Amino acid sequence: MAGRPRPQAHSSSASTRRRERWLVVLGIALHAVYMLSIFDIYFKSPIVHGMAPVPPRLSAPPAKRLVLLVADGLRADKFFEPDERGRYRAPFLRGVIEEKGRWGVSHARPPTESRPGHVAIIAGFYEDPSAVTKGWKANPVEFDSVFNQSRHTISFGSPDIVPIFCSSLPHSTWGSYPHEYEDFATDASFLDHWSFDQFEGLLNRSLDDVKLRQLLLQDKLVIFLHLLGCDSNGHAHRPYSSIYLNNVKVVDEIAERMYNLMESYFNDNQTAYVFTADHGMSDKGSHGDGHPSNTDTPLVAWGAGIRSPKFLAYTDKPDDGFRFVDDHRHDMPTPQNWALEGFERVDVNQADIAPLMATLVGLSCPLNSVGNLPSHYLKLSKSDEVEAVLANTKQILNQFLQKSEQKQSSSLYFKPFKPLVNYSSVLDRIEDLISARDYKTAMKYSEELRSMALAGLHYFQTYDWFMLMTTITLGYIGWMANLILHVLQSYTTFPANLLKRTQVYPKNTSMKVYIGGCLFMGLSSIILLLEKSPPLYHAYVFMTIFLWTRIVQNYEFMKSAWRELFNMPFKYIMNLLISSVAALLILEFLVRTQPVIDT
Ligand SMILES: [Zn+2]
Numbered sequence: 001m002a003g004r005p006r007p008q009a010h011s012s013s014a015s016t017r018r019r020e021r022w023l024v025v026l027g028i029a030l031h032a033v034y035m036l037s038i039f040d041i042y043f044k045s046p047i048v049h050g051m052a053p054v055p056p057r058l059s060a061p062p063a064k065r066l067v068l069l070v071a072d073g074l075r076a077d078k079f080f081e082p083d084e085r086g087r088y089r090a091p092f093l094r095g096v097i098e099e100k101g102r103w104g105v106s107h108a109r110p111p112t113e114s115r116p117g118h119v120a121i122i123a124g125f126y127e128d129p130s131a132v133t134k135g136w137k138a139n140p141v142e143f144d145s146v147f148n149q150s151r152h153t154i155s156f157g158s159p160d161i162v163p164i165f166c167s168s169l170p171h172s173t174w175g176s177y178p179h180e181y182e183d184f185a186t187d188a189s190f191l192d193h194w195s196f197d198q199f200e201g202l203l204n205r206s207l208d209d210v211k212l213r214q215l216l217l218q219d220k221l222v223i224f225l226h227l228l229g230c231d232s233n234g235h236a237h238r239p240y241s242s243i244y245l246n247n248v249k250v251v252d253e254i255a256e257r258m259y260n261l262m263e264s265y266f267n268d269n270q271t272a273y274v275f276t277a278d279h280g281m282s283d284k285g286s287h288g289d290g291h292p293s294n295t296d297t298p299l300v301a302w303g304a305g306i307r308s309p310k311f312l313a314y315t316d317k318p319d320d321g322f323r324f325v326d327d328h329r330h331d332m333p334t335p336q337n338w339a340l341e342g343f344e345r346v347d348v349n350q351a352d353i354a355p356l357m358a359t360l361v362g363l364s365c366p367l368n369s370v371g372n373l374p375s376h377y378l379k380l381s382k383s384d385e386v387e388a389v390l391a392n393t394k395q396i397l398n399q400f401l402q403k404s405e406q407k408q409s410s411s412l413y414f415k416p417f418k419p420l421v422n423y424s425s426v427l428d429r430i431e432d433l434i435s436a437r438d439y440k441t442a443m444k445y446s447e448e449l450r451s452m453a454l455a456g457l458h459y460f461q462t463y464d465w466f467m468l469m470t471t472i473t474l475g476y477i478g479w480m481a482n483l484i485l486h487v488l489q490s491y492t493t494f495p496a497n498l499l500k501r502t503q504v505y506p507k508n509t510s511m512k513v514y515i516g517g518c519l520f521m522g523l524s525s526i527i528l529l530l531e532k533s534p535p536l537y538h539a540y541v542f543m544t545i546f547l548w549t550r551i552v553q554n555y556e557f558m559k560s561a562w563r564e565l566f567n568m569p570f571k572y573i574m575n576l577l578i579s580s581v582a583a584l585l586i587l588e589f590l591v592r593t594q595p596v597i598d599t
């Protein structure tokens with residue numbers, strides 16, 4: 001490969017091949033181990049346990065019961081815009097927006113899949129993507145939800161969604177259809193009717209069943225209908241098909257029938273309604289990524305505890321720097337063909353729906369929720385509004401404190417999140433302000449504390465990132481250096497020249513470096529064990545130390561090689577450079593094309 005004939009060609013070629021094979025194995029191991037670091041960096045579960053719930057100190061809960069309707073895979077534009085004849089596809093919910101409720105776009109975070117979408121809506125947090133890979137039915141982690149907090153939950157829908165929240169919930173009544181029903185070939189809107197019919201049947205049964213009727217008349221009741229039709233039809237026929245668009249009409253009809261059914265059964269104006277979707281649907285009939293067709297979903301809320309529409313003249317608000325979870329700007333202009341500019345639109349992050357639902361029926365926010373209560377939706381007195389936001393703040397703060405405590409107990413050198421060191425004095429100040437009825441300032445402080453607590457949660461979620469990134473970057477640099485060393489030693493005339501002139505590899509120095517490397521590995525291992533680090537952290541650190549030990553072992557060779565380079569003619573240096581780069585690329589290619597890496 002090099003421009004000059006190789007020294008000791010016959011005797012060294014066998015050992016070079018052996019070393020190369022060894023290097024390829026090392027490279028595969030290294031790439032595999034470092035690739036796993038993605039799980040420790042990006043796929044770390046945000047869940048912590050051990051917090052106490054924070055019930056909002058409201059004078060009275062705004063609603064006695066809550067109806068949640070989720071139209072699976074319903075994207076915002078197909079819901080809000082008119083059809084080609086100028087008629088709206090969801091006339092009932094449109095009437096709600098114009099006459100008695102509130103609306104906005106709910107922004108879902110990628111991966112825009114059913115499970116994380118429903119977890120965000122019902123439990124208020126964004127599952128790490130690994131939960132998706134762990135399967136849909138199995139619950140990889142125990143988490144709290146609005147359903148958990150409720151007195152009773154009634155739920156009907158897909159066998160992939162309803163059991164996630166209800167299968168281990170003693171205070172729930174639920175049902176799901178067999179998987180075979182999700183046959184994509186036919187019009188799937190009958191799945192939506194199935195969910196509604198089940199609930200209607202349950203109400204009818206309660207007329208003869210005293211126990212069931214008592215159960216329904218309790219407060220803090222949550223009713224969830226999962227409507228899979230749009231999703232199935234979107235996958236099978238794409239969101240421009242008449243079947244999908246007709247399914248938008250179907251979910252609107254179900255919302256209307258549900259409203260009429262509830263109001264006639266309970267007849268007390270004590271029911272709150274939330275209509276939304278878990279994710280949208282791309283033009284190709286798929287979902288999962290962060291494209292607006294997948295992240296933008298409708299949100300319509302009405303009934304007990306929800307504000308009436310706010311009419312406004314269209315104002316072009318400047319960019320305030322706020323971004324939704326899908327990275328969308330606050331106050332994105334509403335498309336003109338939605339014809340809704342006159343009605344105040346309040347966008348939310350998908351996880352904000354969980355504290356909204358919890359507050360509506362006077363429940364504590366789910367323990368793991370990171371949602372901000374969208375108070376613009378709520379019809380509350382000033383003092384109740386502050387109390388609701390404060391409960392939401394404390395619930396997020398509790399997670400922060402729990403994470404902070406966990407990290408501190410396992411860290412040898414703990415770096416606290418400085419902005420929240422004095423959190424308790426801020427809480428005291430808020431209580432004082434509430435006592436003094438200065439609700440405006442109390443609200444401002446609560447909201448600030450809440451965003452600080454969220455920042456603190458992020459701080460601990462990414463606490464190890466710097467260490468991990470440094471270790472892995474050093475590892476990759478070490479790997480490249482090892483490859484360069486190999487090329488210099490096997491394909492150039494350096495080793496022979498240097499051997500002739502100096503004793504390059506003193507055996508005892510090499511041994512000392514080796515022992516030093518082992519000691520260093522042992523020491524880092526002890527530190528990692530004391531810090532209760534995940535097992536893979538050991539692997540990253542081991543790999544990096546190993547590579548650098550090898551580099552240090554060859555320090556003398558590198559020094560001499562460097563000196564040699566300066567005494568060489570320019571042409572030879574260029575030659576060497578080109579052959580080194582070629583050899584490096586070939587070795588790197590060999591490593592990367594190994595099947596182990598691709599699986
Ligand atoms: Zn879905």
Ligand SMILES: [Zn+2]
Nearest residue numbers: 073231235287
């Ligand atoms: Zn789907």
